[in-house]
Amino acid sequence: MSIQGLIFDCDGVLADTELHGHLVAFNRMWQDLGIPWQWTAEQYAEKLKIGGGKERMAALLNESVFRNIFRVPDASEERKALIAQWHAKKTAIYQDIILSGAIPARSGIARIANAALDSGWKLAVASTSAKPSVDAVLKRVVGESTAKRFTAVLAGDIVASKKPATDIYRLALEKLGLAPEDCVAIEDSRNGLLSANGAGIPVLITISSFTTHENFSEAPLVVSSLGDPGAEQSRVLQNAIGRAIGNYVKLEDVAAMGRIAL
Numbered sequence: 001m002s003i004q005g006l007i008f009d010c011d012g013v014l015a016d017t018e019l020h021g022h023l024v025a026f027n028r029m030w031q032d033l034g035i036p037w038q039w040t041a042e043q044y045a046e047k048l049k050i051g052g053g054k055e056r057m058a059a060l061l062n063e064s065v066f067r068n069i070f071r072v073p074d075a076s077e078e079r080k081a082l083i084a085q086w087h088a089k090k091t092a093i094y095q096d097i098i099l100s101g102a103i104p105a106r107s108g109i110a111r112i113a114n115a116a117l118d119s120g121w122k123l124a125v126a127s128t129s130a131k132p133s134v135d136a137v138l139k140r141v142v143g144e145s146t147a148k149r150f151t152a153v154l155a156g157d158i159v160a161s162k163k164p165a166t167d168i169y170r171l172a173l174e175k176l177g178l179a180p181e182d183c184v185a186i187e188d189s190r191n192g193l194l195s196a197n198g199a200g201i202p203v204l205i206t207i208s209s210f211t212t213h214e215n216f217s218e219a220p221l222v223v224s225s226l227g228d229p230g231a232e233q234s235r236v237l238q239n240a241i242g243r244a245i246g247n248y249v250k251l252e253d254v255a256a257m258g259r260i261a262l
Helices: 017-032 041-047 053-060 076-099 109-118 131-142 167-176 190-198 251-259
Strands: 005-008 122-126 152-154 183-187 203-206 221-223 236-239
Touching: 005 109, 005 167, 017 041, 017 076, 041 053, 053 076, 076 131, 109 122, 109 131, 109 251, 122 167, 131 152, 152 167, 167 183, 167 190, 183 190, 183 251, 190 203
Parallel strands: 005 122, 005 183, 122 152, 183 203, 203 221
Antiparallel strands: 221 236
16 A cells, blocks of 8 residues: 555644634624624634534524624525625635734645655645635645645535535545545544545544644544654654654655555
8 A cells, every 4th residue: 555645634734724813814704894793712612613614604693692692684595695795704804814924834734745746646635614715825835836736625615515524535535536545634623534534544633723632543643743854843642653753744654654454
């Protein structure tokens, strides 16, 4: 078995975007629209259990505490239109945050991506976030020239069911033209782990701000970050790949995950 494909999640993997990106954008959106609502970090952590920004807002519409401060439309079509309006504005705010450079890339991402591409691997992104947001993060993290070398960037409403459903990873495999055992997914959340594992893909977990206490027992390798030489070091939290990890995760470490039986 030889690894030929690498599939990245976006938020929490390419950059730690949830706390200083998405949450800020959601709250700024409601403020700009004159809606007296803000999510705390703790409330947003709960919402992250729901895959997708539109889906998180849809869930909010059913909460009595929100309905007490905002008149929620009764008709489903009006609700969909409202969520679409909110989401478009929030996405624009989020892209401005990313392009400002306020959120740094996570360590090791650009290094691993370039090493994989130079070794002939196919790369993809599989995310529940809106595609314009994912495109902006990817270009910011790996650079425009490397981003263009990715085979596919799959995001948003491209599939019927979002993580932890397997749809996005099955589509990624189709686009890459690879079998699940020939790929590795890099995720930061349990929903992402379940999504990739359900599609038969081994998962490397890099924990992020909101996922430090999640259960990753099924993952063969869990690290604090990928790390980089002479910079942030990777702390190994779980290791079943049969080789020691040094101060940073190398492409050979990722390739070794291809020998792990799910």
